[in-house]
Amino acid sequence: MKFHLVSGACGFVGKNMVRRLYHTTKDTIICIDNLLVGTHPSEWLGLPKTxxxxxxxxxxxxxxxxxLKEDFRNTVRYMLENDRYFQDQYGLEFEKFGDVYHFAAIVGGRLTIDGDPMMVALDLSIDAEFFYWATRHMPGRVLYPSSSAAYPVDLQTESDAIALKESDINFKKMGEPDMTYGWSKLTGEYLAKIAAGHYNLKVTCIRPFSGYGEDQNLTYPIPAIARRIARRENPIEVWGTGRxxxxxxxxxxxxxxxxLAMNHIHDGTAINxxxxxxxxxxxxIEVLMDIAGHKAEIKTLTxxxxxxxxxxxxxxxxxxxxxxxxxISLREGMERMYKAALEREKQNAN
Ligand SMILES: NC(=O)c1ccc[n+]([C@@H]2O[C@H](COP(=O)([O-])OP(=O)(O)OC[C@H]3O[C@@H](n4cnc5c(N)ncnc54)[C@H](O)[C@@H]3O)[C@@H](O)[C@H]2O)c1
Structure with missing residues (x-):
């Protein structure tokens, strides 16, 4: 049996990974989250506290x-002082961590990315301390989530919209990423490459685009839109032109x-x-309205x-x-989102 470490375990991606690991392995999962955004495991884990x-x-x-409800930087500092911190403090028995999934980050939606860029820049410190510890502890494998926000913004304009290729990020010829969020991810990718190349750490680096899911919080667009449609609002509001x-x-x-990527890519190469x-x-909005059988005006909030x-x-x-x-096709995903939004509305009404 292995011990895995998941930082930011109570956020959107973290909780989905923790549940997957629990149900598909026999391993033990140590979850760290300061609950800045994430919610307590009793709300999403589906397991009793024992x-x-x-x-x-x-x-x-x-x-x-x-x-453990903790700032991950503190956990990393404790582990740097004592590589057997979890063994000595909590009586756990294992040698090294198997997989380490590093999801702790200040993400937020567009309001945070544009509205409080210095808060998001704290990701630089979270990631730097994380990689420093990882190259000392040398766990079995490390997952570093970068983001599509790392891509140059000038490739994402109305007149120059292209499908972004991994090679569109070139450290020898840098473009400007999306705010401090994209910048911190670029730095994280750079550290991931160094951790793999210089320290031989097995690092998998991913650039997810816009992940969505039934248990994503309502600051994200798809759950927010699904809720408006489940409430049969008219008009349905959309940020910007919606185009x-x-x-x-x-x-x-x-x-x-x-x-899959963690089984095959270990040199820090980032993948979409x-x-x-x-x-x-x-x-x-149109797909969700079609699923709901609801026809409404669309109101743009420019x-x-x-x-x-x-x-x-x-x-x-x-x-x-x-x-x-x-x-999962867009249609199937939206069907799931609509069903989840309806259930939430029913629960709120009771
Ligand atoms: N969700 C996506 O579609 C997406 C897309 C691209 C990249 N990513 C990346 O994946 C990772 C996880 O994203 P998410 O969508 O789950 O975000 P999220 O905000 O839902 O989760 C992040 C979690 O980290 C926790 N956290 C923040 N600072 C912490 C700290 N100092 N110590 C401990 N915990 C801390 C928060 O409480 C939260 O639970 C992030 O690095 C994000 O940039 C996600």
Missing amino acids: GQIRDMEVFGEDSRVLF QGRDFVHIDDVIDCIQ IGMGRLTSFIEI DKPVGVFSRYSDMSFVKEKLGWEAK
Whole structure:
């Protein structure tokens, strides 16, 4: 049995990864999250709390999910002082971590990225301290999530909308990424490459495009739009003109691709995770309205921040290297989102 470490475990991607690891392995998962954005495991894990070791909560009859509410930078500092921190403090028995999934980050939606760029820049410190520790501890494998926001923004304009290829980020000839968020991800990618090349750490680096899923919080566009439609609002509000587009990819597909990539890519090379399809917000609204049998006007809110005009992936490198393609179509994903929004509305009404 291995011990895995998941930072930012209670956020959107983290909780989906923790559940996947719990249900598909016999391993123990140590989850760290300061709950700045994430929610407590009792809300999403679907397992009973079965114990407590000091400040660590234990979940599941087999005690395989362990949760610490902590700033991950503190955890990293404790582990740097004592490489056997978890063994000595919590009586756990293992040598090294198997997989380390580093999801702790200040992400937020467009409002945070544009509205508080210095807060997002804290990701630089989270990532730098993380990689420093990882090159000392040398866990089995490391997952570093970069982002599509690392791509040069001048390739994402209305007049120059292209499917973004991994090679469009070139460290010898840099473009400007999307705000401090994209900048921190570029730096993280650079550190990932150095960790792999200079220290021989096995690092897998991903650039997810716009992940969505049933348990994503309402600051993200798809759950927010699905809710408006489940409430049968009229008009349906959309930020900007709604003509701006993204590459929406369901979280189940993202987790599948991460797991496959971790088995095959260890040198820090970053890969796209998307559907390879540009979808506008108007199209999302139309698909959801069609599923709901609801016809409403669309009201554009042009004073809201919208980011770049077009952001979508060219998935040919991933298809060639890993033989992977997203399985969940836009229609199926929106059906799931609509059903989840309806259920949420029903629960709120009770
Ligand atoms: N969701 C996507 O589609 C997407 C796309 C591209 C990249 N990513 C990247 O994947 C990672 C996870 O994204 P997400 O969507 O789950 O974001 P999220 O905001 O839902 O989750 C991040 C989690 O980290 C926690 N956190 C923040 N600072 C922390 C700290 N100092 N110590 C401990 N925990 C801390 C938050 O409480 C939150 O639970 C991020 O690095 C993000 O940039 C996600």
